[in-house]
Amino acid sequence: RKEVEQDPGPFNVPEGATVAFNCTYSNSASQSFFWYRQDCRKEPKLLMSVYSSGNEDGRFTAQLNRASQYISLLIRDSKLSDSATYLCVVNGRGTGGYNKLIFGAGTRLAVHP
Amino acid sequence: EPEVTQTPSHQVTQMGQEVILRCVPISNHLYFYWYRQILGQKVEFLVSFYNNEISEKSEIFDDQFSVERPDGSNFTLKIRSTKLEDSAMYFCASSRIPGGQYFGPGTRLTVT
Secondary structure, eight states: OOSEEEOOOOEEEETTOOEEEEEEESOTTOOOEEEEEEOTTSOEEEEEEEOTTOEEETTEEEEEETTTTEEEEEEOSOOGGGOEEEEEEEEEEETTEEEEEEEOOOEEEEEEO | OOOOEEEOSEEEEOTTOOEEEEEEOOTTOOEEEEEEEOTTSOOEEEEEEETTEEEEEOTTOOTTEEEEOOSSSOEEEEESSOOGGGOEEEEEEEESSSSSOEEOOOEEEEEO
16 A cells, blocks of 8 residues: 555646545554645645644645544635645654655646636 | 755766755754655655754665765765666755755756
8 A cells, every 4th residue: 555645636627616635644653744735847845734623724724534544635716826736745654753754646736717 | 935945956967976966954944854756756755864863764765875964054965876767856855843844946867
């Protein structure tokens, strides 16, 4: 089983749509969870951390279900500028602690006029 | 807003040559990382560095790789003898505490 699994998409949505991405992770000991966005040939940019209670940042809402090892991201009122690849990321347990990030392969979103 | 910077943006080298990729992490950050992304693939962890020593490394980070913090601002990744399969985008990242990390713009390494 992949450590972090995402639907690769692409999700093609019109401006103003609501879109949801899901992700599952295999290591139940993971402690921190994030969504990053990555534009083509650019670096990953931290979008938001994900907390057990769920959290919102403007049009973006992230949820975590530890029992199901499932993370989601909801984007409301999609903008053209939201077009990117969304990376589900968890921290991995290693000998040095929980320092390393484990990335999913990403879900591609294309927002069209 | 503080940023992680990386140089060069693109490095072309011949197989067997040594390369050094440079990074300047965000100034008050204590944890430093290198990741790589082969074209079309996911981002992969290479190494983490804290308190002047490696705290974690992946299987990819073999004896050909080394990291150094030569002064108070730079963080470098050295590949001693490059192989074709080392061609990738190399990202440096930093964080103030373990957790969300901030990535630099990357160095595209092309090995010919």
